[in-house]
Amino acid sequence: MSTTATLSPTQAVTVPRAQRAHRPRLPGQKPFGPLRVTAFVILALLAIGWLLPFLWAVATAFKTETDAASGDPSWIGASGITGDAFTAILSQGNVYVWAWNSLITSIAITVITVAISAGAAYAFSRLDFRGRRWLFFVIIASIVVPPQVLIIPLFYEMLAFNMIDTHWGLILPQVVAPAMVFILKRFFDAVPIELEDAARVDGASRFRIFWSIVLPLSRPILASVAIFVFIGAWNNFLWPFLVINDTTLMTLPVGLQTVISAYGVQYAQVMAQAVLAALPLIIVFIIFQKQIVKGVATSGFGGQ
Amino acid sequence: MTTTASTRAVVTGRKSSTPLRRPGFQRREQLVSWAFLAPFLIAFALFLAWPIVHGIYLSFTDQSLTGAGGGLVGFANYAEALGDPVMWQSMWNTVWFTLLSTVPLVAIALLMAALVDRGLPGQWLWRLSFFMPYLLASTVISQIWVWIFNPQIGAANNILKALGLEPLAWLQNPDTNMLSIVIATIWWTVGFNFLLYLAAMQNIPSQQYEAASLDGASAWRQFWSITLPQLGPATVLILILQILASLKLFDQAYQMLGGVASDTTRSIVQYIYEAGFVNYRFGYSAAISYVFFALIIIVGVAQALVTRRKKEL
Numbered sequence: 153m154s155t156t157a158t159l160s161p162t163q164a165v166t167v168p169r170a171q172r173a174h175r176p177r178l179p180g181q182k183p184f185g186p187l188r189v190t191a192f193v194i195l196a197l198l199a200i201g202w203l204l205p206f207l208w209a210v211a212t213a214f215k216t217e218t219d220a221a222s223g224d225p226s227w228i229g230a231s232g233i234t235g236d237a238f239t240a241i242l243s244q245g246n247v248y249v250w251a252w253n254s255l256i257t258s259i260a261i262t263v264i265t266v267a268i269s270a271g272a273a274y275a276f277s278r279l280d281f282r283g284r285r286w287l288f289f290v291i292i293a294s295i296v297v298p299p300q301v302l303i304i305p306l307f308y309e310m311l312a313f314n315m316i317d318t319h320w321g322l323i324l325p326q327v328v329a330p331a332m333v334f335i336l337k338r339f340f341d342a343v344p345i346e347l348e349d350a351a352r353v354d355g356a357s358r359f360r361i362f363w364s365i366v367l368p369l370s371r372p373i374l375a376s377v378a379i380f381v382f383i384g385a386w387n388n389f390l391w392p393f394l395v396i397n398d399t400t401l402m403t404l405p406v407g408l409q410t411v412i413s414a415y416g417v418q419y420a421q422v423m424a425q426a427v428l429a430a431l432p433l434i435i436v437f438i439i440f441q442k443q444i445v446k447g448v449a450t451s452g453f454g455g456q
Numbered sequence: 457m458t459t460t461a462s463t464r465a466v467v468t469g470r471k472s473s474t475p476l477r478r479p480g481f482q483r484r485e486q487l488v489s490w491a492f493l494a495p496f497l498i499a500f501a502l503f504l505a506w507p508i509v510h511g512i513y514l515s516f517t518d519q520s521l522t523g524a525g526g527g528l529v530g531f532a533n534y535a536e537a538l539g540d541p542v543m544w545q546s547m548w549n550t551v552w553f554t555l556l557s558t559v560p561l562v563a564i565a566l567l568m569a570a571l572v573d574r575g576l577p578g579q580w581l582w583r584l585s586f587f588m589p590y591l592l593a594s595t596v597i598s599q600i601w602v603w604i605f606n607p608q609i610g611a612a613n614n615i616l617k618a619l620g621l622e623p624l625a626w627l628q629n630p631d632t633n634m635l636s637i638v639i640a641t642i643w644w645t646v647g648f649n650f651l652l653y654l655a656a657m658q659n660i661p662s663q664q665y666e667a668a669s670l671d672g673a674s675a676w677r678q679f680w681s682i683t684l685p686q687l688g689p690a691t692v693l694i695l696i697l698q699i700l701a702s703l704k705l706f707d708q709a710y711q712m713l714g715g716v717a718s719d720t721t722r723s724i725v726q727y728i729y730e731a732g733f734v735n736y737r738f739g740y741s742a743a744i745s746y747v748f749f750a751l752i753i754i755v756g757v758a759q760a761l762v763t764r765r766k767k768e769l
Contacts, residue, residue, distance in 0.1 A: 187675050188576065195571040195578075198564075199585040205643060206588070208611050209600045223609030264499075272496035280482075281489035294504055296756050298704055300725045301745045304732050305507035305514060307521075325503045333496065358488045387593040389707040390725075394733060405593035409711055419603055426599045433591040441580060445587070449655035452648065453693065 206430070213237050213424035220420040237424035247428060249400055250407035257323050257392075257403060258385040264327040265381045266374060273336035274362055278348070288337075291330045299325075300390065307394060321395045322403070326385060332377050335451060339373040340366065376447035379440075383448075386433065404429050515742035522736055533743035543744060545719060546727040547751070549634065553709075553723065554702035556638045561698050562691070564642065565649030570679060572650075573657045587647035594644075594707035601640040602627065602712055627712055630720040637709050637721060644708065645701070649694050656690035657683060696759045703752060724748045 211227045212220050216236060219229025241247055275281070276288050306325050307316075315321030343366060351361050367374070392403045399407070408429055437444055515533055518525040537543050572582045589597065604611045605626035613623035626636045660683060668678050706725035713721060717730060728748065732741030 188574070191571050191574050192576050195568075195576060195582060198568060198571075199582055202585045202589065202643065205600055205604060205611075208604065212603070221609060223614075225611065225614045268496040268499055271492045275489045275492035279485060279489040279492065281486050281493075284489075287493075291500065294500075296752060297504065297508065298700075298749070298752055300704055300706065300728065301749045301752075302504070302507040302511060303728065304738050304742045304745060305511035306503065307732070308510065308514065308519075308738065309502075309507060324499070328496075328499050328504045330500070330504075358492070362492070383591060387591075389594045389711075390729070394729075405595040408593075408595045408599070419606075419609075422599050423603065426596045429596050430592050434588060437588065437591055438584065441583060445583060445651055445654075448587075448648065449651050452652050452697070453655065453690075 209423045209426055212420055213427045215420050217418055217420050237420035240421055241424050246407060250402050250404045253401060254386055254404040257319055258382055260323045261326045261385040262378050262382045265329050266378050269329055269332040270336055273333045274340055277337045277340035292334055294330045303394060310395060316395060317398050322392050335377060339370060343369055375443060376450040379444055379447035380451035511742045511745060514739055515746055517739045519738040520736045521738055533740050537743050537747055546722045546724045549722055550703055550705055550724045553705050554699055557641050557702050558698050560642050561646050561649055562695055565646050565653050568650045569653035569657055572654060586650045589644045590647040594711060597640060597644045598708050598711035605636050633718060633721050637712055641708060652694050656687055660686050692763060699755055
């Protein structure tokens with residue numbers, strides 16, 4: 153992976169650091185110097201430590217219930233490898249329903265959040281209207297409000313709207329993301345205004361400009377915000393837990409939580425369930441690793 | 457609602473953020489602005505602004521989930537909260553969890569990022585291992601760690617036994633249950649801070665390292681003299697984000713104990729939940745919410761003061 157940089161001054165200037173995955177190895181730095189080997193060993197130990205809990209879960213999921221409950225720490229149970237736990241989980245049907253509910257509600261939250269935040273951010277960045285400054289201040293200030301503080305009045309509101317035990321009741325309170333407005337506004341501020349002015353000279357409306365110039369230029373930041381919102385929505389627990397009681401409407405995190413006690417001490421099944429629930433996001437992460445890493449870092453920093 | 461070609465001549469060569477003096481244009485610009493803002497503002501008003509205001513009102517009533525009550529009771533809920541030992545215990549548990557979790561979550565993330573940034577082979581594997589847990593739902597990590605902390609068959613006690621140490625009851629012992637939650641949380645969320653640190657390190661120009669290495673500075677020296685000093689702003693931000701995140705403890709603490717309230721792990725958010733949705737006391741729950749909000753504001757103000765000081769220096 154590492155590139156050996158030849159130290160010409162021009163090259164040092166033309167290759168911005170942020171575009172590289174990591175620091176290049178320096179001239180005179182041995183590929184396997186003692187320090188690099190030490191660093192590698194520490195890194196490998198940390199990685200093993202971080203992977204182990206998950207690997208244990210996978211190993212247990214492939215054991216028979218008897219082996220799983222025996223406390224035998226070996227990777228493969230005495231009765232060998234079996235997919236029984238997975239078959240048992242998948243035959244129950246609820247897992248599919250919950251995964252589907254998680255998927256559609258998370259997509260809805262992501263699409264609505266990105267759409268309404270982008271519109272507002274554009275207005276704050278480019279348009280001139282009365283009350284712009286104080287309105288922006290109010291929205292930025294609201295970033296500090298923890299969603300947990302609002303569960304009581306929000307629940308009350310959802311009762312009034314008749315949205316308890318509906319997906320809209322789950323989705324709507326999650327679409328307000330002032331931090332995302334802030335991030336997008338900062339990005340729009342940096343888009344050269346000349347492009348838009350040229351389009352306006354040609355008679356394009358604000359909406360046209362927004363739709364066909366600004367949004368296409370903002371694809372990376374929109375993806376970054378969308379990834380961030382999606383992960384949050386997919387894993388959100390407290391609000392879906394409060395607002396949904398109907399088993400068939402539950403999201404994956406809430407649904408799985410209800411069956412822990414039902415399974416009692418069937419560890420293989422519990423672990424199979426955990427592995428199944430973890431799998432979609434892990435696969436997505438492996439495929440889109442670069443974008444996700446970048447997206448999380450961008451939104452994480454901008455959304456303070 | 458669309459601006460037509462009539463604006464054409466007016467805007468040529470001007471920054472569109474400059475207010476334009478023509479009344480017709482201005483009115484249209486106002487309308488267009490509100491059209492862009494409306495969807496967000498409606499959602500903001502309905503699901504953030506109004507709940508904040510209504511929550512304050514509820515905190516002064518004896519409203520219950522069942523619909524009974526609802527009369528104003530003045531400051532009774534707040535007075536009760538401030539005299540409620542369970543509230544103070546939950547507040548302390550929350551602060552204790554924040555103290556225990558924040559330092560390792562920042563320090564380990566820094567170590568991970570510093571090592572990965574050295575460009576050792578296997579980049580995707582390091583990222584995957586450190587960040588993957590962050591992608592898991594609280595339910596999943598709770599199930600995995602409940603099993604690891606199982607006193608009879610769990611891996612945690614197997615390790616202790618292998619090291620020749622006494623096995624622990626982990627989650628079942630009030631002395632160790634918070635520690636168990638802290639360990640699981642570090643594993644779960646350190647990847648987020650790791651990515652933030654990695655991004656911050658990648659913004660340090662590589663010329664600085666090249667120059668230092670020409671001068672014969674060791675990698676260790678480079679880390680202390682180049683990397684670390686430039687991570688100051690990132691560290692402040694990561695620290696504050698982490699403190700705010702830790703103060704919101706609920707999901708994993710609640711689920712790892714199977715929803716059972718434990719005096720040593722009940723966080724303030726869990727107490728808000730219990731007061732509202734277990735004891736059905738919406739008014740009291742709202743009051744505790746605002747006590748918690750006050751704590752968050754205090755942290756926010758402290759952060760603002762610290763960062764401002766830094767800038768002045």
